[in-house]
Amino acid sequence: QLRRNYYANVCPNVESIVRNAVNQKFQQTFVTVPATLRLFFHDCFVQGCDASVIIQSTPNNKAEKDHPDNLSLAGDGFDTVIKAKAAVDAIPSCRNKVSCADILAMATRDVIALAGGPSYAVELGRLDGLSSTATSVNGKLPQPTFNLNQLNALFASHGLTQADMVALSGAHTLGFSHCSKFSNRIYNFSPSRPVDPTLNPSYATQLQGMCPRNVDPRIAINMDPTTPRTFDNVYYKNLQSGKGLFTSDQVLFTDPRSRPVVNAWASDSNAFNRAFITAITKLGRVGVKTGRNGNIRRDCAVFN
Numbered sequence: 001q002l003r004r005n006y007y008a009n010v011c012p013n014v015e016s017i018v019r020n021a022v023n024q025k026f027q028q029t030f031v032t033v034p035a036t037l038r039l040f041f042h043d044c045f046v047q048g049c050d051a052s053v054i055i056q057s058t059p060n061n062k063a064e065k066d067h068p069d070n071l072s073l074a075g076d077g078f079d080t081v082i083k084a085k086a087a088v089d090a091i092p093s094c095r096n097k098v099s100c101a102d103i104l105a106m107a108t109r110d111v112i113a114l115a116g117g118p119s120y121a122v123e124l125g126r127l128d129g130l131s132s133t134a135t136s137v138n139g140k141l142p143q144p145t146f147n148l149n150q151l152n153a154l155f156a157s158h159g160l161t162q163a164d165m166v167a168l169s170g171a172h173t174l175g176f177s178h179c180s181k182f183s184n185r186i187y188n189f190s191p192s193r194p195v196d197p198t199l200n201p202s203y204a205t206q207l208q209g210m211c212p213r214n215v216d217p218r219i220a221i222n223m224d225p226t227t228p229r230t231f232d233n234v235y236y237k238n239l240q241s242g243k244g245l246f247t248s249d250q251v252l253f254t255d256p257r258s259r260p261v262v263n264a265w266a267s268d269s270n271a272f273n274r275a276f277i278t279a280i281t282k283l284g285r286v287g288v289k290t291g292r293n294g295n296i297r298r299d300c301a302v303f304n
């Protein structure tokens, strides 16, 4: 029931208002790009795309964002949505008419384009969710140690195919990871082999240099060592040369079931862009709230 131009009557300029706010935030920091994109993913996979991830904890409720899997969500993603919401609400006819979930979907579309990725028409009409609990996150987000079966099963539970999963993983063409998320691959992979054999040996050495044992837990490194600030298909080329940062990245190339599509997108960026648009549009439809299941929040971080 989502559609383009959902706000045509109440707030016809909503897309340009959001785009301007996102542009402004982008001028201040590039981090807004990966932060917003990952925030959208973590929102949609827990209770659907309903801005439940943006809710702040209260003394009575530990919210999603304080679950361990969400603690590494960068603050600039939340701030992008809050800023865009303020810009929308500054227009009298738009005030409290546009959901935070839709603002996050629009901002995500905009940051992808700002980083050089494909532009696409975004579907709108989501309501904001009425609950957000840390416990509801358990088991809902993929872990960097996942194999292909685990990745496929989790994505399939939201109606996403293996191809959608591989395309969406291409989001790791941007952004940062903390060392702890992959240190098992460079220090204690197995008793006989400390380094994951699917990891390119010189990349492994580089990673050990950037992430020494007992590194400051705040240190984060680029996930795409080649073009960390460009949304492109270099992610798939990296996988071909053993430079996938997580097990869940590299497995897309090592597993013969997904390798063909990795090879296809490594050599054809238009094909990747098309697949990514299909996949992120499907992601945006996950668990959408309508009617009495949701509302439009006045403050994206607080229930009305």
Ligand code: HEM
Pocket (backbone or CB within 6 Å): 033, 034, 035, 037, 038, 041, 072, 073, 074, 142, 143, 144, 145, 146, 151, 165, 168, 169, 171, 172, 174, 175, 176, 177, 178, 179, 181, 220, 246, 248
């Ligand atoms: C396929 C399974 C996935 C796994 C296992 C996974 C796991 C991770 C992990 C562990 C990090 C590093 C977090 C940190 O240490 O700060 C990360 C970062 C990131 N992920 Fe994923 N992710 C997956 C899929 C996705 C999808 C589908 C998207 C979006 C469409 C996405 C977007 C991002 C982005 C943009 C970052 C960088 C965040 C930043 O720089 O702030 N990931 N992911």
Ligand SMILES: [Ca+2]
Pocket (backbone or CB within 6 Å): 042, 043, 044, 045, 046, 047, 048, 049, 050, 051, 052, 053, 129
């Ligand atoms: Ca959600």
Ligand SMILES: [Ca+2]
Pocket (backbone or CB within 6 Å): 173, 174, 224, 226, 227, 228, 229, 230, 231, 232, 233, 234, 235
């Ligand atoms: Ca890149």
